Every structure is written in structure tokens, then in C-alpha cells.
Amino acid sequence: MPQAMRAEAPAPLPAAIAAALEEDIVFGRLHPRERLIEEELAERFAASRHNVRAALAVLEGMGLIERIPHRGALVKAYSLAEVEQLCALRDLLETQAAQQMPLPLPEAELAVLRGLQAGHDAAVAAGDARAAFRANLAFHRGFFARCGNAFLAEAIERLAQRAHAIRFAAFPDPAALARSREEHHAMLAALASGDRAGLTRLCGNHLAPSRQAYLRAQSAFLSA
Amino acid sequence: MPQAMRAEAPAPLPAAIAAALEEDIVFGRLHPRERLIEEELAERFAASRHNVRAALAVLEGMGLIERIPHRGALVKAYSLAEVEQLCALRDLLETQAAQQMPLPLPEAELAVLRGLQAGHDAAVAAGDARAAFRANLAFHRGFFARCGNAFLAEAIERLAQRAHAIRFAAFPDPAALARSREEHHAMLAALASGDRAGLTRLCGNHLAPSRQAYLRAQSAFLSA
DNA sequence: GTCGACGGGATTGTCGACAATCCCGTCGGC
């Protein structure tokens, strides 16, 4: 709960508050079932309660928190069965995206993706987990946008957001970050060479770690 | 624009306003690109502008309208390419849902779906397009919920909501309503007998009419 | 001793009013 605000901008808009809370959830500073109280957040972010409220609405739309009327907001907790379902659907959609992506990717688009990945590399090298998280999102967004179906790309992004609530288990691990980085480079190589089979396989494997980490964390929690 | 409010409840909550506007879009009373002005809506629904604003946020989340900061809200217009992409993704997800649905469906669940379809039948028989629309949504929700993956069911529902903005072209047609009704019954029969191939085929065919109707309406519009 | 009514405190939800922004018709200068 004690957490200095990071608002350097003159006005802490709802989007900034939502992003900060999103990171708190991803990095486990807010654990599942934890309650979010509007006035506390308003004080922490030096924002009005209206903006906090709007931010909570955003997070609810992303599936990261749950709001119960007149009762407040909680960080959403996912059961094992839900994690399995979520991963299965992500696998389906990301595989589909890989299969319909035009290959090999034009050099101009490849360059954009390489630029995004350079940002990710830098963040990982610097050990900046927060920046790595954001850069990772940006790379994935750019990558799946290339599948040619905006609705598919949006659905994939939405599911990835939902998975944030379970990803906290995997993300702080530097080895996982490095592995993610390597996989991104392998994906770029497959895009460049037009290796569709490899690309599809990479996409499937890429989301396995977070699922496994969650299951591990969950079983550790249950046995504790 | 002239449209009596249908609020019989003492308080017109945001959800009710959103539902009414959703229907206006589905039935073509609000056409694509039409502007939605908060104060006008507040007067029409005898609600506060706050509630109207919340309703607009809901509709934006459903992809039915577009909001531009400081500029207001418009009914969202979809291009032909977007319609194709939307339909392709719906096809993928609904086919997947049909393929993983446990068959044959237990009698208790079948009874629930039959009850929902009875409501749809009644609305179609009565020629009540509004009720038919709602009952159709309820049947689809109940149907796809049976696929065993809540995220898949939710994604399907979200895409169906988005399709509302293009469905207006098909919905007022009584023949289409009757056909939809028949297809629902065929789906129920497939669920009962465990005919997975038939079920999958039915799901695919079931969303073809709205796409075709949209393309027809679009070409008619372009040639006008 | 247990159960149900009651109230204080904390928290969320809603309202009216004001401030900020944008569009567009108008005007003055070059």
C-alpha cells in the first residue's frame, strides 16, 4: 500500500492512474482480492475521486478488477480453471493470427517491430521491469496488429490484459524476461524469413511460461 | 430524433439508456455517423447528463459508438473490410465453441435453452422486433455459455454486440427473423442428438445472413 | 446463549454548477 506517486505530469488523468494500478497488479504489489478504496487512491495519486473512479472503470473493463455496486473494487482473482480457459483461448487466437499473417513481412513493417523490440531489449538490459513490461506490451501489440484483422488483434490484446492479473507470478523473474526477449527475436527472424510454421510454434510457446508460473505459484499458495 | 422515452421505471439508470440506444442503433433509428448529444439524450430519457454520459461510456465499450474528446459521440460506422474481418473472427470463435461443446447436452441445460428459445419464438410470432432482438441475444448467450470456456463465450458475445451496428440491415426483415428462429431449433436438435458436425455447420451458417444483408445494404448505399 | 433489530462509521453513488474546449461565422488586414 505505501507507494509514492509517480505523477510527473501536471495533471494525473484517469489513464495514468489506471496504468499505475495495472502495474501494481502485474508486479504483485496489489494481490488478488485486495480491496481498492477510492479515497485512498485519490490521496495517493493526488487526484480527484472522480478520476480515480474513471480509472477503476477502465480497469474493470480490462478485467483486472471487479466492482460490486456499493461495495467497492477488488483485484480480480482467477481460478485454475479460468487460467486454463484463458490460456487456451489465447493460444487459439494467437495461433490463428500467426497463420494468417502475410509472410514474409515487408521490410518497413519489420523495421517498426525491430524498433519496438530494441526498446524491450534496452529495458531488459537495464533491469527496468516496469519499462520492460510496457515495451513488451508495445511489441506484442505491433506484432499482432500485422495479422490483418483488427478485431483479432484487439481480442488478443484484451486477453493479454486479462492475463496480467496472473502474469505477476512470472514477470519479476529476470530469466523469464531474458527468455521472452530471445523469443521475440526468434519471432522477428521467422517474420523476415517467412517461416510460418516456426512463427506459429513460437507464438504458442511464448505464452506457456506465464501459465506455468501461475500454476506453480498457485500450488505453492495452496500448500502453504 | 423524435422518439418517446420508454422509461416506465422510476429511475432511468445508465444501463437502461444504453439498452435503448443500442436498440435505436440496431433498428436503424440512429444511422452510422449520427451524432449523439448528451443534453438531448438527457432530456429524451428524463435523466441526468451524468447517467447519459455513463451510458455512452458503455456503448463505447461495446464498440457501438465512437467518442472523440471534447467533440462528442457518433454512431460507429464499419467499412466493408471491417465487416469481413468481424465476420471471419466470429466464425472462428463460434466454430471453436461448437467444436468443444460437450455433446449431447444434459437434459437440464437443454431445457433452459428451450425455455429461452420459447421466448424468442413468442416474440417472433408476435412480430415484436424489440423483444425478438432481446430474446435472440439471451438465446445466443445461453447457447455459447455451454462451450465450457467463459472467456470464449464472452469474446463471442462482445463480437456479437459489435455486429449490432451492422445487423440493422438484416433485422427488420420478418423472413430473416423466421429463418433465425428455425436455425435455433435446428441447433437445439443438434445439441440434443449430439450431432457435432451439424452443430458446427449451423453456427457457421447462422451468422451469414447479417453479413450478406450488410454488404447488400452497403452496395445499395454506394450506388445511390 | 443466540438471534435479530439498531445505529455509527466508512465507502460508494449522484447531483448541480462551473470551467474548458471546440466549431463556425465574422471581421479586419494585407
Next chain:
DNA sequence: GCCGACGGGATTGTCGACAATCCCGTCGAC
């Protein structure tokens, strides 16, 4: 005559304050 600054009007965005709701500890009755 055309271009850019300017203001009026319409519309959206934000604030502070108040009302509604809920949780939970307390008390009294059976």
C-alpha cells in the same frame, strides 16, 4: 479577394458537496 485572428454559442469535461448504501459492532429480547 483571401487569410488569419477573434469571439459567440454550443457542447463536453470536471469539481465539490451531499445523499444513499453497506458493513459491523452493540444491545436488548427470548
